[in-house]
Amino acid sequence: MSNTSYPPQTAYAASFMIRKKRISIGILALILFYLSYIFISFDFYNVFREARSDNASILLSDSLSYKTHLTRDNRNNQFSLAIEGEKKGEYIDRDWPRWVSLNDNGNATVILEKNHIISFNGNEVTFSIPGYGDIIAIPSKQGVKTSLPEGEIPSFINLSKNRLNVTTPAGRMSVTKAKTTIFKYDYGWELFFFTLTSDYYGKSFSELLGDVFSSMPRADGRSHASAIFHDFWYNPMWRHGEVAWALLETILMAFLGTFGAAIFAILLAFFAAMNFAPSRILRFLLRRLFDFLRGVDGLIWTIILSRAFGPGPLTGSLAILLTDTGTFGKLFSEALENVDNKQIEGVRSTGSNSLLTNRFGVIPQIMPVLLSQVLYYMESNTRSATVIGAIVGGGIGLLLTQAIITQKDWEEVTYYIVLIILMVILMDTLSGFLRRRLIKGK
Amino acid sequence: MQPKTFGHQIRRSAYFAHLAKRRIYSSIIILVFTMLIISGFIVANDRNAGGFWDGINQLGDFPYEVLSEAGEKFLELPSHLLTYLPALLETIHIAGAATLVGALSGLFLSLLSTRGLAYWPWAIPIFRRMMDIMRAIPEIVIALVLIFVLGGGPIPAMIAIAFHTAGALGKQFSEVNENVDTKPIDGLLSVGAKWFQRMWLGVVPQVSPNYLSYGLMRFEINIRASAILGFVGAGGIGYELRNTMSWGKGKYDEAAAIFILLFLTIVLVDQLSSLVRSRLIGTTG
Structure with a gap:
């Protein structure tokens, strides 16, 4: 018996394997085909060829470094030194760093890395570059008169009648009629x-x-500790206090949205679960309401709500709350449909009314499941709140978009990104810790 | 008789003492929680441009304006739906391609970070941390930075979503991998199969229903993400929505058409994915 059935089985197995192989090759081919279609239709080739590599390098270098501007106003012959050229970073009543030296007759000498030296003499400025020579520029009301070493103008010098730009790895110099600026x-x-x-x-x-x-x-008269904290917290360049508030605002949006939705959903879920619903019509309507809330999606809720409530964290919270009421309503009512009836009957047999039956017969059964789902959403909503914040104008999302739009504060962008990642990891760890505690019991 | 009743009474009082303690604890937790929610709403309300009670009265105004304008130009609605269909398809393609690329990367990340399957067992913690960080980065962060370098369009959104998806699916996949039956892998190892063959023939067939189910769920999430990223400048239907919205009155009928398209797509994908998923793993949800 087994002898006779053996060969057909091998044949069957072989053909089965071939069919399986064909299917898996077919699936791979389909995936490959779709991805190449996307590659062509999104025009990957040209987008990457025309990518602003200059922007990318600005981004990379700016996020890790800063520049100091030494500016000479060519009208009143005054020098000023400021970090990032901002008023907030100006050196006032403070010793200037050693690479700039001002002498008694109002002239300055700047020593950059690798023996690049820039010296001022009245309006005239000389930039000596080792291996190239001296660039002399004299700004005046008529324009910028420049003399270069003999030979072709190299690519790091950008010259016109009213402007001279020299860019070297050690620093940059820009001369116009009004001012001469050195960037280190x-x-x-x-x-x-x-x-x-x-x-x-x-x-x-x-x-x-x-x-x-x-x-x-x-x-x-202030104490050092409070003054140190004050100077750090209200640092006008980095605004740590405001950033901390923004992070808190983002977490607040996620918290209010998630837990507010959970409260509404648990109340509604009893009317939408098959084994608890007092009326079939109400149950049907609630189910459609949940589908509607979920289907409209956070983006549209955000737009509708920000028209009514204006920008801010409340709008973001309510947008998350509405979407998640739909999600939780569906999840919770399904959890309610799967409860064990024995426990409910046990509580009911003691003569308790329906409220108490639900409190002691149902809630203890579903609570761990519900809480673990809510905590899971809490983490993902922290990320959503970042995006929603960018649209409604609240929280760290707003700060991030603002910093990116200026296209120059990349060190701040990096700072915010690091904080956002830390915030999400923290919420993830916290929610994971609480979920494990819940599932284990105590 | 006497001692037995006595012991029973001790147990009874200990039980009630325990119960009272638990009740106090849970009351405190509920009280703190309620206060957090209430004070949270008060803070959020104070920091919002418009207050809650003003807003709730105006809540209907905007939908009313949109709907009435759409109602006036009812006959143009079908043509608007057609106009924005390509943008909708772009949004879906962003989500689809991102899910696919993310799932493939997630597959490898998960295999590399599961005990017993990993190619380099010493590198498991590295790949796990990598996935944690990939998951933690919100899509908008990568999208905005890439828009600065690559310009607006679907590619920044796709890369951003794929990156996050790889981390998220990688974690879910590796949870599936933990429960894999190792016998087929041992069998393959005994006949000299290479790592890739062991994974492809021994692990993937076991886990593919669960993988597919998670992948579909992620696709649904990614459609929402790709719509919302469009709104911050990354192409697709979200971008069109922002343009019509900033135009304001006069283009609300077009906004309505976009709302309808987006709503129908999300509901459709939602229903389809839950149908397929219940077939795949035999659960509802």
């Missing part, structure tokens, strides 16, 4: 802790600790 690049996030107006700028951690525990009070 350095690695790091300057002024991250304190700006130049703070007494604590440039101090090391141990020096700060020494200040905190020193017996010498501050001249203005």
Whole structure:
């Protein structure tokens, strides 16, 4: 018997394997075909060929470095030094760094890396580049008169009648009629802790600790600890306080949206679950309401709500709340349909009314499942709240889009991105920890 | 008789003491939670441009304007639906391609980060952390940075969503992999199969129904994500929606057409995916 059936089985197995192989090759071919269709229709080739590699390099270098602007106003012959060229980063009443030296007759010499030297003499400025020579520029009301070493103009010099630009790895110089500016690049996030107006700028951690525990009070009577905190928190360049508020606002949107939705959904779910619903019509209507809330989607809710409530975190919270009421309503009513009836009957047999039956017969059964789902959504909504914040104008999403739109504060963009990732990982860890506690019991 | 009743009473009082303690704990938790929600809403309300009670009265205004304008130009609606169909298809393609690329990367990431299957067992924690970080980055972050480099359009959105999807699916896939039956893998190993062959022939057939189910769920999520990314400048129907919205009155009929298209797509994909998923893994949901 087994002898006779053996060969057909092998044949069957072989043909089965061939069919399986064909199917899997077919699926792979389909995937490949679809991806190549996308590649062509999205025009990957041209988009990447025309990618702004200059933007990419600005982004990369700017996110890790900062530049200091030394500006000479050619009308009043005054020098000013400012980090990122911003008023907030200006060196006022403070020792200038050693690479700039001002001499008594109002002229300056700048020593950049690799022996690049720039020296001022009245309006005239000389940029000596090792291996190339001296570039001399004289800005005046008529324009910028430039003299270069003999030979062809190299590509790092950009010259016109009214402007001279020299870009070297050690630094950049730009000369116009009105002003001469030197840009020096350095690695790091300057002024991250304190700006130049703070007494604590440039101090090391141990020096700060020494200040905190020193017996010498501050001249203005404040304690060192509170002044250090104040200068850090209200740092006008990095605005740590505002950023912390924005992060909190994003978490708040996610929290209110998720848990608000959970509260509404648990109440509605009892009327939408087959084994609890008092009326079939109501159940049908609620189910369609849940589908509608989910189907309209967060984006459209966000738009509709921001018309009514204006920009801000409340709008974002309500948008998440509405969408998730639909999601949770569906999930919860399904969980209710799967409850064990024995426990309910047990509670009912003691003569309790329907409210108490639900409280002691149903809620304990579904609570761990529901809470773990809600906590799971809490984490994903933290990410959604970042995007929604960008649209409704609230939270860290707003700060991020604003910083990206300026296209120059890439170090701030990097800072926000790092904080967003840390925030999401924190919420993920927290929600995972609580879910594990819930499932284990205690 | 006496001691037995006594012991029973001890147990009874201990039980009630325990119950009372638990009730106090849960009351405290509920109280703190309620206060957090209420104060949270108050803070959110204070920091919002418009207040809650003003807003709730105006809630119907915008949908009314949109609907009435769409009603006035009712006959133009079908042509608007046709006009925005390509943009809708772009949104769907962004989600589809991103899900596919993300799932393929997630497949490898998950195989590389599951104990017993990994090619380099010492690298499991590295791939796990990698997936955690990929999952944690919201799509908008990558999309906005890529828009700056590549310009607006579907590609930044696709890459951003694919990146996040790879992390998210990678984690779900590796949870599936943990429960895989290792006998087929051992069998393949005994006949000298290479790592790729062991995975492809021993693991993938076991897990593919669950993978497909998670993939479909992710596709549904990604359609929503690709619509919302469009609104911040990454192409597709979201981008068209933002343009009609910033035009304001006069183009609300077109906005209505986009709302309808988006709503129908999401509901359709939602229903289809839950149907297929219940077939695949035999559960509702």
